[in-house]
Amino acid sequence: MNSNNDFEKNENDGEDMSTNTVHQSSGLANVAANHAAQKQPGNAPLGSGLEARGIHAWFGKHHALENVSLDFAAGTVTALIGPSGCGKSTFIRTLNRMHEFIPSAAMAGEVLLDGKDIYEAGTDVTKIRLQIGMVFQKPNPFPSMTIGENVLSGLKLAQIKSPINKDDLLEECLTRSGLWSEVKDRLGAHAGGLSGGQQQRLCIARSLAVNPKVLLMDEPCSALDPGSTLRIEDTIGQLAQTMTIIIVTHNMQQAARVSDYTAFFLSDGGPGQLVEVGPTNEMFSRPKDERTENYVSGRFG
């Protein structure tokens, strides 16, 4: 991943990335370049690095994902793009061991969180999922709980004794997910009364309450209207300052807007594979692989 290192250097030097994009014709490339330019330089990366090595995934005999290796540097946002059925959702679910909930699902390879394999024998999977949070495609707050209870549900579910004031934590999580001002007067109301976009931000706040190092997002905006989508993208931008984010998206505009790196997955009828990964603005302006170029320019998918 030499190109990644170049990218980080550019960013840390505070160089104006837009100079690199003069010759680009694609609008997406401009969006991506803008995102890169807005990234604040100089901050030490927070969160934890995640490293996938040689991931294969199967559903029964169906080989869904073949030999995917990807590095996610601490404090970055990586978008996983690709047409339906390319294995990107399957891949993200191997990263916090949600894959194994599907009966007959199998996997091979290693996922290293801070250098330690999360699939190692004897690992407490609940501790892994505490560190690697997940936001799902469809907003899924707990309907029997109030808004406040939803945010703090992770503490109860994972049996964490919260050392700090719960009200403070509640406000902090809701503020970070961009929902505080909308719900602060009705924390005791049931979560079902919120709009779809609000519910999704509630789910993000819920993930934040257990203080994950990595946040996985599986098409978090696919069920939402454009306004809510933009809000959540803002939220992602804020969160990226304190954690590593990996987002699956069908929306290439979104990938260009929010991510530092983009990984392109593709299945040619067989198992899904990683075609190419690189800094987002490069992926959208001058991808190395022809298939990536065809996909990001909208020629298929």
Added chain:
Amino acid sequence: MPVSSTQIQKAPPPAPREITTKPRASDIFFRGVLTTMSMSSLLILTLIGLFLSFRGYQAFKTQGFHFLTAYDWNASTDAGQKDVFGLGAMIIGTLIISTIALLIGVPLSVLTALFLTFYAPERIKRALTTLVDLMASFPSILFGLWGFIVLMPMAEYWAKLIHKYLGWIPVFSVPQPAYTRSPFIAGIVLAIMIIPIVTSVSREIFGQTPLDRIQAAYALGATRWAMIKAVVLPFGASGVVGGAMLGLGRALGETVAVYSVLNIVFKPNWQVLYGFGGNIASMIVQKWGEASLSESKALLAAGFVLFVMTLLVNLGANFIVRRAIKSGK
């Protein structure tokens, strides 16, 4: 030309159209068959209720309110002597035994259903599910015989243990060492009989827990048990209550099995470990064979009381389930 809003308001609203369709002959025929079938089952139920109330009316008339509250049951043998029929002890006994059955049966059923849905390996799950469903169709006399021969000696021992350690609680006290044929033992037999239906309904509802909520809990680092407490039980509560009420319906009306293991005495007994109790259905069976004309009328009236109790339980179940659905989801 754009239409202004005032113009829209001026137009008189049209009368709603009558929407009709001409059904096909096969549809008419099928509808006729279904209507007849469903109406006839309703009709039969109504007729049974009418029959019981009509036949029992005389007992109510001669005994009055006394029939529901008194604890004696004496059919006169001499002409001129008055019949005394009081169902109070039987009603109390029925409720006590049913309560014991629910207290033992529902937790067991819920745990079984949770095991089958979330813990059991696929093969065990399939085998156990079939087995539990089979249990539901097991003839009740077999439960009764098993209860009498196998369960009673064991339950007698448990009853002694409970009495020894919890005897200071009034319901567990026993005036004399008579532990067999008690409401406790009848309750255990009934509990085993309602387990299949309650398990089956609970398993059905637990299996419908939305996957996205389950995943949400797991993704937050929940253990399986924490996930079940936070997601499955709130979702399934109304279904469990519904299943318990179905079980209660069966427990209230169960006759033969209870008859085999209960010593029926016309005296209310709150000491559940002590060896006698009451049960309407079993009492009817016990008395019916040798009943005089007036006594048989009283027994039919008792049947009517049981009928009404069962109806009330089912109405209550409906109410609880509907309220739970409204508030929960």
